[in-house]
Structures are given as C-alpha cells and as structure tokens.
C-alpha cells in the first residue's frame with residue numbers, strides 16, 4: 230500500500246537504454262527492492278513451503294503417485310499464494326520401477342554390500358547373477374578395455390568424486406554413471422557397478438540416472454556406497470578373484486508411458502505481460518529421501534520469491550514466470566517438453582535462473598548476458614553485496630539444469646552459486662531430508678532470487694544485448 234501505482238509511470242522512458250554505471254531502476258523501484266530485500270530476509274515462507282512439500286508429499290519420482298501429489302500440491306500452493314495464473318502442461322515418460330536390490334561378495338571374503346539400482350536400470354534374472362568383478366579406475370579405463378575382455382564378468386568403476394565448493398567434481402565423476410553400463414556391456418560384461426557419485430563416507434549409496442546406448446545389450450547397473458567401494462578395492466588388491474552376487478528386481482517398461490506435468494505459475498506483468506522473467510526448479514525427486522535439497526529447496530525458493538513480489542502494491546512490469554519442471558532426474562523430460570510447447574516464445578524469455586544445486590548461502594552471481602547489459606548486472610550485484618553475494622568477472626553463465634535448454638536456445642541467464650561443499654554427501658540418497666536445510670540460509674537464497682526477479686522485471690533491459 231505504501232507505493233501508489235501512479236509513481237511507476239515515470240520510468241517507462243528509461244527502458245532499453247541502460248548504459249554502464251547508470252541507475253537501472255527508478256527511485257520507487259529501488260525502494261520496493263529494498264523493502265523486498267528486508268522482507269525476504271525475515272520471512273520463513275520458503276522454509277514453510279519446503280517443510281510442507283517434504284512432509285505432505287515426500288518422495289516424488291516422476292510418474293508415480295507421489296509425483297501426482299506434488300503436482301496437485303504445487304498448483305494449490307501457487308493459487309493460495311496469489312499467483313495470477315497457474316496451469317500444468319502434460320509430460321510423458323517411460324515407466325520404471327526400482328524393485329529390490331541385493332549385492333553380496335560371495336568369495337573370497339563374504340560380505341553384504343550397500344548398493345542401490347541406478348535409475349532406468351534393468352534388473353537381473355530372478356536367481357541373480359554371480360560373477361567375478363573387474364575393477365577400472367575410471368570410465369576412460371573401462372572404455373580402453375579390449376573388446377570381449379569382460380565376457381561373463383561384472384565391471385566395477387572405482388573412481389572417487391572430489392569435493393569442491395562449486396560441485397565441479399560431479400561432472401568429472403558422473404559420466405561413468407550415465408554410460409558405464411553400456412560401455413561395459415560392449416566389452417562383454419553382464420552387470421555394472423560403480424562407486425557412488427558422492428563425497429561422503431557413509432554406507433548410504435547414491436542413486437542417479439543412467440542411459441543405455443542404442444543397440445547394445447542392457448545390463449543391470451548399481452551404485453555401491455563409498456566404504457563398500459573401498460572394501461572391494463582392498464579385496465581386489467589381494468590378486469585373487471572377487472566374486473559378487475547381484476540380484477535386482479528393477480524393471481524398465483520402455484513401451485509403457487506414464488504421465489506427469491510441468492507446473493507453471495505467473496505473476497502477470499502490468500506493462501509488458503508477454504516479456505517473461507523465468508525462475509525455476511524441478512518438482513520431481515528420486516524415490517529415496519524426501520527430495521528436500523534436490524530440488525524441494527529450489528521449488529520453495531522460486532515459489533516464495535514470486536509470491537513476495539506478487540504481494541506488493543506495485544505489480545511487476547514484466548511477467549514473473551515460475552517453472553516447476555517435471556521429470557528432471559530421470560532424463561530432462563519436462564524441460565524437453567517445455568521447449569516444444571514454448572518453441573515460438575523462447576525470445577520472450579528475457580532472462581532466467583534456476584536453482585538445482587547446493588544447500589548453503591549464495592556467494593556469487595555469474596551472468597551470461599549481452600555486453601551492453603553488464604552495467605545493469607553490476608547494479609543488481611550492488612544490491613546483493615550486503616547479502617554476501619559477489620559478482621563474477623566472467624560473463625559465460627548458463628542457467629542451471631532444466632533451464633540450460635532455454636540458455637542454449639539463446640535466453641540470457643544468471644547462475645547464482647550457492648555453497649555446494651557438502652551437497653554431494655547427501656545428493657540422491659536416503660539422507661536428502663529436511664533436517665539438512667538451514668532455514669537462515671534459505672532466507673538469503675530467497676532474498677537473492679526475489680531481488681533478481683524484481684530487478685529484471687522492472688529494469689526494461691534487453692539482456693540479450
């Protein structure tokens with residue numbers, strides 16, 4: 230109520246002509262921005278949303294009952310939070326069920342291992358598979374194995390992921406999870422196991438998606454916990470055959486499609502409703518844990534950010550669109566469908582940011598915008614300085630995760646980098662639960678996304694330039 234809508238009229242002439250060091254926002258919009266900043270830093274709305282999602286919905290593997298509940302939850306919450314428009318867009322994907330898994334070393338040192346099927350893996354025959362393990366230090370070593378050399382064997386990649394604040398160890402390690410099974414099958418292997426793509430030392434294995442290459446036999450694939458991988462490596466050092474029993478009832482239904490949906494909500498722009506500021510996260514999770522970090526955190530942050538802007542007496546000039554993507558974990562089905570459904574309006578996505586990584590405070594803003602927009606980005610970064618967010622000297626960012634497809638299609642983006650030092654201790658495990666989330670950090674995260682969305686909506690800047 231404090232800001233009469235009439236005041237806003239002043240700035241319309243300033244759009245599209247932002248130069249370096251100029252004030253990008255009008256005085257009124259700066260005042261609203263400061264108000265949003267203190268409101269977001271005090272509000273527990275995003276944490277309350279996450280608590281609600283993890284408690285009332287829980288795990289939400291794409292296409293399951295949990296996923297359906299999540300779609301209904303998100304739609305209802307957005308309406309209750311006062312979004313102007315809320316709708317869903319159908320997405321389909323092939324059905325997969327995890328079933329049960331058991332892995333045992335049968336000789337020379339019998340031991341039960343803690344393992345988990347990789348998402349999309351086939352199972353074994355009912356009686357299981359018993360075979361000798363062959364270790365490879367990494368995916369490249371497995372790729373270099375001679376054709377036929379793994380006939381009747383179980384391939385094991387023992388590569389350990391490294392811990393970094395920006396999570397860059399993940400990209401190095403995850404290739405083996407994605408394609409290791411097919412590479413191993415090509416050499417004659419009958420099953421594939423890998424050390425979990427994770428940085429912890431708990432006997433909690435990490436699941437994650439995998440793919441089968443076309444035309445190659447589909448063999449069962451599982452991740453084992455880090456301590457179990459260490460143990461196998463030590464057994465294998467003794468230079469005698471290590472035999473493993475691998476039993477899994479995982480099942481792919483390649484021809485049976487299941488349905489899910491992208492959930493989209495908007496705070497409609499008052500002056501340029503067809504210009505979109507996109508903030509997003511993925512609504513689905515793995516079926517382990519409650520998907521608190523991955524990606525309930527992101528869902529809650531972007532919903533709360535848009536809701537706080539929507540509550541202001543002065544409406545944003547551009548539309549703020551919250552995109553909750555479907556089926557990210559199992560193969561980016563939601564974002565691929567979004568690109569098809571919105572092919573003719575990609576250029577209307579003025580700028581975007583997704584949250585799908587990290588659990589700590591955001592420490593850096595990294596833009597991926599046109600050169601002429603860097604002055605406006607510096608302005609935005611100035612407002613975030615007191616939140617502990619620094620401006621990167623690089624201008625090459627893509628939006629995270631699902632939204633990288635919009636980036637690839639030309640949408641300018643910001644990558645807000647949160648502290649991901651401990652993220653991969655928990656990622657894709659039964660430990661991805663609410664207690665890992667710091668409610669105070671979430672206030673900072675939400676303040677950053679709120680400021681970004683408001684700034685971009687009011688700036689009039691064409692971030693492509």
Ligand SMILES: [Zn+2]
Pocket residue numbers: 511523524557585
């Ligand atoms: Zn994720």
